[in-house]
Amino acid sequence: MAKILSHYLCQSCGYQTARWMGRCPDCGEWGGLLEERTTGERHHGRRDNASSVQHLATPITAVDIRTLHRVSTGLAELDRVLGGGIVPGSFVLFSGDPGIGKSTLLLQASMRIAEGAGRVLYVSGEESLQQTRSRASRLGPLSDHLLLLSETSLQTILEQADRIRPIILVIDSIQTIVSEELESPPGSFSQVREAAFRLMAFAKEKGISTIVIGHITKEGAIAGPKAMEHLVDAVVFMEGEGYQIHRLLRTVKNRFGPTPEVGVLEMTAEGLQELANPSEVFLSQRPLGAPGSVVIPTLEGSRPLLVELQALVATPSASIPRRVLNGIDSNRGMLLLAVLEKRLGLPLSACDVYVNIVGGVRVGETAADLGIAVAVLSSARNLPLDPGLCVFGEIGLAGEVRAVPMAERRLEEAARMGLSHCLIPRHNLDRALPDFSSLRVSGLHTLEELTEKLAMR
Numbered sequence: 001m002a003k004i005l006s007h008y009l010c011q012s013c014g015y016q017t018a019r020w021m022g023r024c025p026d027c028g029e030w031g032g033l034l035e036e037r038t039t040g041e042r043h044h045g046r047r048d049n050a051s052s053v054q055h056l057a058t059p060i061t062a063v064d065i066r067t068l069h070r071v072s073t074g075l076a077e078l079d080r081v082l083g084g085g086i087v088p089g090s091f092v093l094f095s096g097d098p099g100i101g102k103s104t105l106l107l108q109a110s111m112r113i114a115e116g117a118g119r120v121l122y123v124s125g126e127e128s129l130q131q132t133r134s135r136a137s138r139l140g141p142l143s144d145h146l147l148l149l150s151e152t153s154l155q156t157i158l159e160q161a162d163r164i165r166p167i168i169l170v171i172d173s174i175q176t177i178v179s180e181e182l183e184s185p186p187g188s189f190s191q192v193r194e195a196a197f198r199l200m201a202f203a204k205e206k207g208i209s210t211i212v213i214g215h216i217t218k219e220g221a222i223a224g225p226k227a228m229e230h231l232v233d234a235v236v237f238m239e240g241e242g243y244q245i246h247r248l249l250r251t252v253k254n255r256f257g258p259t260p261e262v263g264v265l266e267m268t269a270e271g272l273q274e275l276a277n278p279s280e281v282f283l284s285q286r287p288l289g290a291p292g293s294v295v296i297p298t299l300e301g302s303r304p305l306l307v308e309l310q311a312l313v314a315t316p317s318a319s320i321p322r323r324v325l326n327g328i329d330s331n332r333g334m335l336l337l338a339v340l341e342k343r344l345g346l347p348l349s350a351c352d353v354y355v356n357i358v359g360g361v362r363v364g365e366t367a368a369d370l371g372i373a374v375a376v377l378s379s380a381r382n383l384p385l386d387p388g389l390c391v392f393g394e395i396g397l398a399g400e401v402r403a404v405p406m407a408e409r410r411l412e413e414a415a416r417m418g419l420s421h422c423l424i425p426r427h428n429l430d431r432a433l434p435d436f437s438s439l440r441v442s443g444l445h446t447l448e449e450l451t452e453k454l455a456m457r
Helices: 040-044 076-081 102-116 129-136 154-164 189-206 227-231 278-282 330-344 366-380 407-416 426-430 447-453
Strands: 004-010 033-039 091-096 120-124 146-150 168-172 209-215 234-239 246-254 262-268 271-274 293-300 303-314 323-326 352-357 389-391 421-425 440-444
Touching (some): 004 189, 076 246, 076 262, 102 120, 102 146, 102 168, 102 209, 102 271, 120 129, 120 154, 129 146, 154 189, 168 189, 189 209, 189 227, 262 303, 278 303, 293 366, 293 407, 303 366, 323 330, 330 366, 330 447, 366 389, 366 421, 366 447, 426 440
Parallel strands (some): 091 234, 120 146, 293 389, 323 352, 389 421, 421 440
Antiparallel strands (some): 004 033, 234 246, 246 262, 293 303, 303 352
């Protein structure tokens, strides 16, 4: 009888120890060390996947890449974030909050691929065949080339995929897959790591593109080992608020395309629909003439988006003024409020300040600094802004307005959407920019010039 080996493994970082501890000494997580058992013979057994295949070293000039034709998913926004489609043999991790629409989007993409490109194997470890079929019936026409499998055994899934040889293999989700060689429960560190490695090796050997869904923990990280992110070729996050209909697809890693790239979708009764003009959607309900409301052009990957930024400066509701910053980095927002108080003399330390990016969009780039400053200044002085105004630029601690990259694309999007005036850093204006007949462009050196430019006296 094989000897049973036992150890304790942290489910957050993978730290391993021979004895139980209440707190992981590596990542500091409390209660994360769980006992896992394996048989001693497993470490000496032969794997029945690609890791046992011997390959010969090949000169790089002799490698043929002409067969790497991307497979379109049938959804232009999903193709966009993947760099133009799915690369044959690639291993993609698809993640997001529970209920955000991950399974719906991948089932929808699987149906379109099966209809136009070839066979797709959709493996669900969370739903029965009848439940998956019921969801698919409202997403569009069905195809015999879409094969469903309700299974959690890793060995069975690999055997079925090897027999069917689909062009795309979808696993929903990686936390439900169980290897019979391990005694740990589904979703544990060891099970997720083993399943990810075996699926990655299978995808590379057979040339079958594999997409796995990974759940999000309450801390916002991908459940399971962080090492899983290093195994995959691309990591796609699906973002959005539960009460909003818009969903953002964001790539944080992509070996075959640009990062971070963003796609915009809309949740409907017939599934997720693409938005050809997301800027128009984000600005469709903007109140004109309201103090504290300004348009900022932000770049998501290579795509410029116009979004509305709102600020509200109000009388404090408590002895300690509140700071609520949604859609922007809170530390960056606090820094900008301090600069505004110091350089423009705004009494913000005695006021509640609220900043929000409308539509559930998150803006992480410093080009939004000038938009935050303009919105806060407008609200503090209760003076409305020009409805045709948009602004972008980075602000330094000395109050200087610094240049930002790709100003031309931002201005092109502003002109396309019919805006009439744009405030940008002077250093961007000094460079050769295209002539926009419908868009007046003004440059700023410092924050002190804002009052004059916006006619706020």
